[in-house]
Amino acid sequence: MNRLRKQLCAAVVASLAGGKVVPPEAGRDLWNAFQRLSRSRTYSMQGPNPIQPSEILAWCRLMRQPLGPHHVEIILAMDEAWLGRAYASSKAPEGVKTLPPVSKHPISAALLDAVMG
Template sequence: MNLEKLLCAELKRQLEAKGACVMQVPAGGELLWRWFLDLSRTRRAGLAGPEPISYGEIEAYARSTCWPVEPRHIAVLRAMDEVWMEYAREKTTPAPEGVKTLPPISTTPLTAGMLDVMLGG
């Protein structure tokens, strides 16, 4: 099993643990684990909940820490982030019975009029 899959599996195990859980970061994955935790702490939240870690945030992190982040590292960080985002989506509190909810992503196309309303135009 490659490092990406091992890190994603450990992250999922940590997220699903009900109580105290001994962390078992795979050998060689300690630095990527630390990078992911650092980046995850800076995660932004939008109207639909937490947002994924962006490429820009990864690039800024690499620049500010002087770590030589390579494309393979970014792929692992993005895979770990997808595990985290799936968990966050599953943990969203459902609306009470009888309350209509909207999908997290609108299926309605954006129009000029809707944009004016959103931006106060």
């Protein structure tokens, strides 16, 4: 399964780079499941959110397609590869100043009130 995971993650990265992707035959069902789950991905102000295991469970029930724990781990690894590429491409060009994505200040009631009003 480790080899299949590596092959599918490489296919995800290749597809995001615009290359022609032919996922391994043994992982075609996982590839299709990841593609469908990724279409329902949520986004926040920081960018795309990871696929939650609860989303995978709901999809399995809806499609009546059982997935074992090792299959879910592969889909989550594919999602990590997808997110890594998505966040890597959102970095600013060299020499452009940007704000850090995470605040250095802990959240407090006063800060929450200031942001939310």
